[in-house]
Amino acid sequence: xxxxxxxxxxxxxxxxxxxxxxxxxxxxxxxxxxxxxxxxxxxxxxxxxxxxxxxxxxxxxxxxxxxxxxxxxxxxxxxxxxxxxxxxxxxxxxxxxxxxxxxxxxxxxxxxxxxxxxxxxxxxxxxxxxxxxxxxxxxxxxxxxxxxxxxxxxxxxxxxxxxxxxxxxxxxxxxxxxxxxxxxxxxxxxxxxxxxxxxxxxxxxxxxxxxxxxxxxxxxxxxxxxxxxxxxxxxxxxxxxxxxxxxxxxxxxxxxxxxxxxxxxxxxxxxxxxxxxxxxxxxxxxxxxxxxxxxxxxxxxxxxxxxxxxxxxxxxxxxxxxxxxxxxxxxxxxxxxxxxxxxxxxxxxxxxxxxxxxxxxxxxxxxxxxxxxxxxxxxxxxxxxxxxxxxxxxxxxxxxxxxxxxxxxxxxxxxxxxxxxxxxxxxxxxxxxxxxxxxxxxxxxxxxxxxxxxxxxxxxxxxxxxxxxxxxxxx
Amino acid sequence: xxxxxxxxxxxxxxxxxxxxxxxxxxxxxxxxxxxxxxxxxxxxxxxxxxxxxxxxxxxxxxxxxxxxxxxxxxxxxxxxxxxxxxxxxxxxxxxxxxxxxxxxxxxxxxxxxxxxxxxxxxxxxxxxxxxxxxxxxxxxxxxxxxxxxxxxxxxxxxxxxxxxxxxxxxxxxxxxxxx
Numbered sequence: 001x002x003x004x005x006x007x008x009x010x011x012x013x014x015x016x017x018x019x020x021x022x023x024x025x026x027x028x029x030x031x032x033x034x035x036x037x038x039x040x041x042x043x044x045x046x047x048x049x050x051x052x053x054x055x056x057x058x059x060x061x062x063x064x065x066x067x068x069x070x071x072x073x074x075x076x077x078x079x080x081x082x083x084x085x086x087x088x089x090x091x092x093x094x095x096x097x098x099x100x101x102x103x104x105x106x107x108x109x110x111x112x113x114x115x116x117x118x119x120x121x122x123x124x125x126x127x128x129x130x131x132x133x134x135x136x137x138x139x140x141x142x143x144x145x146x147x148x149x150x151x152x153x154x155x156x157x158x159x160x161x162x163x164x165x166x167x168x169x170x171x172x173x174x175x176x177x178x179x180x181x182x183x184x185x186x187x188x189x190x191x192x193x194x195x196x197x198x199x200x201x202x203x204x205x206x207x208x209x210x211x212x213x214x215x216x217x218x219x220x221x222x223x224x225x226x227x228x229x230x231x232x233x234x235x236x237x238x239x240x241x242x243x244x245x246x247x248x249x250x251x252x253x254x255x256x257x258x259x260x261x262x263x264x265x266x267x268x269x270x271x272x273x274x275x276x277x278x279x280x281x282x283x284x285x286x287x288x289x290x291x292x293x294x295x296x297x298x299x300x301x302x303x304x305x306x307x308x309x310x311x312x313x314x315x316x317x318x319x320x321x322x323x324x325x326x327x328x329x330x331x332x333x334x335x336x337x338x339x340x341x342x343x344x345x346x347x348x349x350x351x352x353x354x355x356x357x358x359x360x361x362x363x364x365x366x367x368x369x370x371x372x373x374x375x376x377x378x379x380x381x382x383x384x385x386x387x388x389x390x391x392x393x394x395x396x397x398x399x400x401x402x403x404x405x406x407x408x409x410x411x412x413x414x415x416x417x418x419x420x421x422x423x424x425x426x427x428x429x430x431x432x433x434x435x436x437x438x439x440x441x442x443x444x445x446x447x448x449x450x451x452x453x454x455x456x457x458x459x460x461x462x463x464x465x466x467x468x469x470x471x472x473x474x475x
Numbered sequence: 476x477x478x479x480x481x482x483x484x485x486x487x488x489x490x491x492x493x494x495x496x497x498x499x500x501x502x503x504x505x506x507x508x509x510x511x512x513x514x515x516x517x518x519x520x521x522x523x524x525x526x527x528x529x530x531x532x533x534x535x536x537x538x539x540x541x542x543x544x545x546x547x548x549x550x551x552x553x554x555x556x557x558x559x560x561x562x563x564x565x566x567x568x569x570x571x572x573x574x575x576x577x578x579x580x581x582x583x584x585x586x587x588x589x590x591x592x593x594x595x596x597x598x599x600x601x602x603x604x605x606x607x608x609x610x611x612x613x614x615x616x617x618x619x620x621x622x623x624x625x626x627x628x629x630x631x632x633x634x635x636x637x638x639x640x641x642x643x644x645x646x647x648x649x650x651x652x653x654x
Contacts, residue, residue: 034515034619159554167554171566176576183580187587194591198516198617205614224601227608228616230512232598234522238530239594243587246540250583257576457516460619468496468520 028124032306034460041199041452041459042206044302052301053449060441067435070428071146079149081428088411088423093143095403096433098258099286100140100440101181102279102399104188105251106287107133111191112247115240121315123458124307128298129291130192131451135443136290137185139436144177146432158182173260180257187250191243193222194236198457201226255283262406269349269410272337278330282402285323285369288316289395294444296389298453307454310383317376317388320395324373327402331370349410357422358409365405368398483606483654484510484626485637487646492518495621498644499524502623505640509629513607513622532593539589540582547578606652624652 028037074081084091107129114122145154157178159168168175200223208216226232259275292313299308338350353362372394375381382388408423425433447453460466489495492514499512503526512521548571555561556569566573595601607613607624616622623646625637634651641649 038515038618159550165559166561167559169561169563170551170555170577171563171573173576176580179577179580183584186584190587190591194594202515202617205617209614220603224595225603225605225608226600227605227613228513228515229598229607230514230518230521230525231527232600233514233517234527235530235532235594235597237517238532239536239590242533242536242590246536246583246586246590250580253576253579253583257580260576460516461519466492466516466518468493468518468524 028307028309028459028463032463034463034465037307037456037459037463038202040304040307041454041456042203044448044453045203045450046206046210049449053445057442057445060438060445063438064435064442065438066431067142067439070432070435071142073428074146074432075151079147081426082147083424083426083429085421085423087414087419087421088408090411091408091423092404092425092429092433093147094261095400095407096436097140097143098279098403098407099400100136100143100436101184101258102255102283102286102403103290103396104133104136104140104184104287105255105280105283106291107131107136108184108188108191108247108251109284109287110291111195112244112251115244116248119315120462121312123462124304124312124454125291125295125316126458127192127195127451127455128295128448128453129287130188130195131444131447132287132290132294133188134185134192135440135447137181137188138443139440141181141185142432142436142439173257173264176257177261180254184250184254187243187247191247194240194243195455195458196451197223197226197236198228199452199455201228202456203452252280255280267410267414268343268345269353269406271346272334274330274333274337278327278334281323281326281330282369282399285320285327285373286395286399288320288323289392289399292316292320292388292392293396296385296392298448300385302453304454307459313385313388314379314382317382320392321373321376324369324376324395328370331366345415349413352413353405353409356409356413358405358412361401361405362409365398365401368394369402372398481654482627482634483652484624484629484632485634485641486513486607486610486622486624486650486652487641487644488612488648489621489623489646492621494645495623496521496524498623498641498646501644502625502640505631507625507629507631509626509632511607511624511626513613513616513624515617515619515621518621530597532590532597535593535597536586536590539593540586542589543582543585544578546585547581548574551577606654610650610652612648627654 032040082091082093084093107126110122110129111126111133114126145151148154148157156162157168157175168178170176200219204216204220204223207213207219256276256279259279262270263272263275265271295308295316296313299305335350335354338346341347353359372391375387375391381391412423413420487498489498495512495514496518499521502510503524512518512525514521551574552569560568562568607622610622612620613622623641625632625641631637638649
């Protein structure tokens with residue numbers, strides 16, 4: 001203010017200027033109290049298990065059994081039960097792996113990058129988004145682990161001394177990927193857990209007061225004896241900030257390294273420098289699609305409209321729009337470089353993508369990823385929750401097709417026409433992939449039943465009554 | 476007035492965040508050292524009001540990060556260029572270039588571990604028993620109420636005077652905590 005007054009004195013004309021008042025968006029509507037937030041979030045866990053939860057849970061277990069069945073058959077028979085064959089030696093396994101890993105990235109983006117950017121609207125969605133990250137990494141890990149064939153040797157991926165005395169090839173991007181994804185999974189769990197500690201303490205005390213000693217003990221065990229001390233909060237806040245600070249380069253590096261699996265190879269259609277930023281944007285795009293897919297039903301079922309407001313939905317739609325447009329730009333730029341680079345193999349790979357045998361997949365991808373997000377320019381679209389949810393499904397579908405297009409079209413038409421082929425998935429692959437949606441849903445349903453879906457402490461901290469200066473800026 | 480050995484300290488209740496904030500400033504200015512605020516969420520600016528110094532957790536994190544990077548580089552160098560030399564694709568046995576992505580990830584992994592373990596150690600957690608947790612109304616301190624606790628081991632602690640101070644700064648329901 002002092003600076004503005006000074007310039008106004010220097011320029012009398014400026015005194016006549018009346019700057020527009022930009023109101024801050026309300027993050028918790030209807031001026032809810034602290035205890036309302038506690039009751040609302042804890043009530044979800046303490047209440048009786050709703051009938052719909054059991055229906056969804058049993059359905060999810062049924063779907064998950066397809067993955068169990070598919071994998072059991074694969075382990076018992078051999079990796080040949082998947083439809084891979086020359087020249088397409090990588091297909092649905094890596095497609096599904098990249099698809100699920102990408103979905104996870106929005107969780108980290110929300111919890112880490114938006115934390116660093118002080119986007120306070122992240123508070124009501126970050127817990128569920130982080131849970132989504134962890135469960136998506138679990139689903140992703142299934143595919144490369146079982147693609148090694150003899151899964152009992154999967155530990156050969158890690159530098160553990162074995163009887164052959166040989167070590168991993170650290171020159172290979174696939175080995176980098178092992179470290180990237182396992183670090184990503186571990187750090188995501190740590191970050192999620194640290195965020196949960198104060199809320200677990202709330203649940204510990206509530207279950208203790210309600211006389212449920214078993215649950216009080218279990219929540220208490222993981223709450224580590226948290227007592228809300230400000231001397232603890234001071235270190236806790238710092239630790240949280242650092243975890244956010246390191247998760248940001250982590251999430252960017254993970255999908256960069258995932259893209260190296262392709263970009264470091266010499267295959268036309270893969271060997272491009274645009275891959276790292278393009279993959280990261282695509283990952284965030286698909287992740288926000290999945291966040292919307294999950295949060296909108298959750299909001300409707302548990303009546304969380306005061307906590308996940310229209311403002312939150314607007315923000316998520318706008319990020320989806322921005323990243324979707326970046327992805328669209330990347331598709332265009334790939335074609336431009338293929339032409340401008342004047343490499344006939346590269347040029348053929350891209351023309352073949354759009355007009356070859358897999359053109360149907362390509363146009364699914366363009367339709368879902370480039371056209372769908374453009375609807376989010378319109379306010380009436382963003383305000384129609386059902387429509388936003390439907391569009392988010394298209395985003396998920398489109399991003400799966402993107403990975404399919406990149407991986408399969410490039411491999412199916414490589415250098416020698418004599419080795420060209422056409423890949424179709426086997427029923428085992430289809431079952432295994434279909435089942436991962438069940439695995440994900442089972443984990444997510446358990447999460448919303450037993451853990452607080454929103455960070456209560458963080459939500460309280462962004463309410464107006466948490467401001468010690470009563471809403472007036474004072475220093 | 477001597478305090479009994481079984482007294483941990485005095486606890487006072489505050490209904491709002493601003494009330495706690497101003498009370499914390501007063502307790503700080505009165506020169507107390509062994510005292511604490513119990514809040515359901517991190518109150519912005521309270522560290523300053525309590526006179527707390529910057530957390531030392533970042534130093535532990537930095538040490539973790541450096542350890543992680545060195546671990547990554549030396550692991551790749553030792554396994555590839557010392558213990559079992561194997562030329563793959565005509566590439567050198569060791570180069571910081573191809574060792575970088577893994578070392579980068581390990582930097583982040585070790586930083587995360589150091590940060591979390593450091594936070595727990597500095598906070599003295601896990602500590603499942605604490606006099607404050609025995610207080611009847613502490614449950615509300617996790618919900619919507621704020622407390623100030625002044626410990627008996629503070630050199631300035633005096634049951635009557637400390638109680639008077641807490642009353643003066645607006646503390647309600649002042650009670651003694653058993654050790």
